[in-house]
Amino acid sequence: MTPDEPLIPCSEAVERLWEYLDRTLSAEDQARVEQHLAFCRRCCGELEFARELRAFLATAAADEIPPDVRERLQGFVRELGG
Amino acid sequence: MATQAIPGLYALARRLTDQSPEDLVQECLLRAYRAYGELADDAAGPAWLRRILVNAFRDRLRKEMRSVEEVSVEDVDEFSLYRTLAEEDPFPYSDTLHLDFLRAFGREDVRAVLLRLPVRYRAPLVLRYMEGFSTKEIARLLDEPLGTVLAQLHRGRKRFERELWDYANESGLLAKGAGR
Ligand SMILES: [Zn+2]
Numbered sequence: 001m002t003p004d005e006p007l008i009p010c011s012e013a014v015e016r017l018w019e020y021l022d023r024t025l026s027a028e029d030q031a032r033v034e035q036h037l038a039f040c041r042r043c044c045g046e047l048e049f050a051r052e053l054r055a056f057l058a059t060a061a062a063d064e065i066p067p068d069v070r071e072r073l074q075g076f077v078r079e080l081g082g
Numbered sequence: 083m084a085t086q087a088i089p090g091l092y093a094l095a096r097r098l099t100d101q102s103p104e105d106l107v108q109e110c111l112l113r114a115y116r117a118y119g120e121l122a123d124d125a126a127g128p129a130w131l132r133r134i135l136v137n138a139f140r141d142r143l144r145k146e147m148r149s150v151e152e153v154s155v156e157d158v159d160e161f162s163l164y165r166t167l168a169e170e171d172p173f174p175y176s177d178t179l180h181l182d183f184l185r186a187f188g189r190e191d192v193r194a195v196l197l198r199l200p201v202r203y204r205a206p207l208v209l210r211y212m213e214g215f216s217t218k219e220i221a222r223l224l225d226e227p228l229g230t231v232l233a234q235l236h237r238g239r240k241r242f243e244r245e246l247w248d249y250a251n252e253s254g255l256l257a258k259g260a261g262r
Contacts, residue, residue: 014162018239022210024217024232049164049180053243054211056184060192061097061212063089069104070088076108077084080115 008032013043017050083127084111090128091135097208098139100197106142110135136209136223143201163243172256186255187246198245203238206231 013036019025020033037043091110095103113134114121121130167180176182187195196204205224209215217235221228250256 019232019236022217022235046162046164052181052184053163056187057192057207057211058214060187060189061093062189063093064189065089065092069092073088073092073104073107073111074085077088077111080111 007036007039010040010043013037013040014046017047021050021054083124084114087128087131091131094132094135094213097193097196097212098205106135106138109138113138132213133223140224161240161244163247166247186250195242195245195249199238199241203234203241206234207238207242210235
């Protein structure tokens with residue numbers, strides 16, 4: 001990416017925010033999004049929300065199991081001999 | 083080792099599918115029992131079991147759904163949950179509108195939203211953002227090219243945002259939140 005290359009539009013930056021956070025973009029695209037974010041407050045809001053949404057998903061992963069299901073599966077393991 | 087992993091495996095199975103998740107865990111435990119010799123270190127057991135479960139899930143999909151769910155071309159591309167929330171402003175008295183929206187969802191609500199997604203989007207999303215697998219590992223586990231997984235994650239994430247919004251509206255979550 002050359003320094004005088006025009007900024008990518010908001011739509012394109014927003015489109016790539018999760019990939020940006022995941023670092024799965026090419027180095028050039030990563031830099032393009034970065035550069036856009038340095039100038040655009042609205043997309044920074046989008047970025048903040050993308051982070052919140054990812055944290056929200058991670059914390060929604062609780063290991064809950066009904067007692068009867070746990071009982072049955074533990075019984076299954078015992079039968080296997082583990 | 084397997085006994086302690088059961089709640090986590092069951093929770094993962096339930097996020098991947100609503101079709102008898104208990105059977106999926108059984109299948110996983112059975113496979114693990116047969117392959118136990120391959121596990122070098124018990125400390126690696128929980129991650130090993132999760133991989134076996136995802137493999138069993140993938141095989142089940144192959145068997146049951148010869149015809150992959152057809153994905154209709156929808157107008158999800160233009161949807162931004164962030165913008166929609168700002169425009170619709172479901173919590174007019176809130177300074178933390180976006181967070182309040184997310185906090186209105188209980189764990190079962192999140193699961194219900196995930197289950198609304200086609201499985202090809204749901205599985206990578208669950209594995210990446212809830213289970214913390216890398217994109218490369220997901221590609222290996224699901225036996226898909228990395229590019230396919232990245233594309234599924236991209237579209238899946240957008241679908242997820244859209245379904246969060248639709249679910250919140252349909253199930254009255256927003257009305258509850260607004261009254262707080
Ligand atoms: Zn922007």
